Amino acid sequence: MEITALKPTKQGRMALFVDGQFLFSLAPELCAAEGLKVGRQVEIGQLEALRAQSDLKKAKEKALQLLSRQAYTAGQLRQKLAQHTDGDTAAQAVERMEQLGLVDDAAYARQFAQELAQRKRFGPLRIRRELCRRGIDPQLAQQALEELELDPEGAMGEILARKYAAAPQDPAVRRRAYGALLRMGYQPAQARRALDDFCGGGWAD
Numbered sequence: 001m002e003i004t005a006l007k008p009t010k011q012g013r014m015a016l017f018v019d020g021q022f023l024f025s026l027a028p029e030l031c032a033a034e035g036l037k038v039g040r041q042v043e044i045g046q047l048e049a050l051r052a053q054s055d056l057k058k059a060k061e062k063a064l065q066l067l068s069r070q071a072y073t074a075g076q077l078r079q080k081l082a083q084h085t086d087g088d089t090a091a092q093a094v095e096r097m098e099q100l101g102l103v104d105d106a107a108y109a110r111q112f113a114q115e116l117a118q119r120k121r122f123g124p125l126r127i128r129r130e131l132c133r134r135g136i137d138p139q140l141a142q143q144a145l146e147e148l149e150l151d152p153e154g155a156m157g158e159i160l161a162r163k164y165a166a167a168p169q170d171p172a173v174r175r176r177a178y179g180a181l182l183r184m185g186y187q188p189a190q191a192r193r194a195l196d197d198f199c200g201g202g203w204a205d
Contacts, residue, residue, distance in 0.1 A: 001018050003036060003039065004038065005017035005038060006038060013027055016036070030053065059090060059092070060093045060096055060097075062084055063094065072103065073103070073134050073136055076134055077103060081094065109140045112131060113131060114148060122184050122185045123152060123184050124185060126184050152190050153193070153197075156181055156190065159184070163177070164180070167198060178195060
């Protein structure tokens with residue numbers, strides 16, 4: 001098998017043609033490193049290895065591009081990269097990002113848990129669910145929760161005062177408030193106590 005053409009693409013890569021047929025594109029520096037040139041004889045195994053190397057480099061570049069815009073968990077980044085390459089290549093690219101310290105699920109979990117607790121006033125159940133939904137391992141999610149200094153009573157009191165001020169006078173508002181607190185991740189017993197305190201008891205009347 002013979003390399004019959006190497007043509008630059010609009011994306012700044014080199015299109016590789018073997019025996020007159022286009023195979024794939026790769027980075028120019030990879031062409032130079034491998035000594036690729038027109039007329040060179042290549043084996044199928046070499047081409048497969050070259051394609052894998054090229055795909056991995058492209059996946060790493062895509063990962064860096066994505067991470068430059070926002071933080072991702074390892075699971076989220078793998079899922080994003082899998083839209084552009086195969087699963088094994090995506091996993092290898094994510095592993096490299098982890099080695100570089102650009103992907104850190106534990107740090108992500110701590111930061112995101114704190115944001116949910118402080119900005120959205122979510123309770124532990126909702127925070128854990130949101131972390132796991134983003135691909136965080138349940139054990140890491142639990143560790144992140146344990147590091148938070150949560151104040152469920154204070155958070156629920158603030159929610160009730162801000163959104164359900166009519167709860168003490170209106171049973172329908174009280175019921176809506178109770179359902180809202182459960183959806184936000186507070187335990188039923190916690191929500192009842194918070195409403196008792198806010199409404200002066202008898203919240204379920």
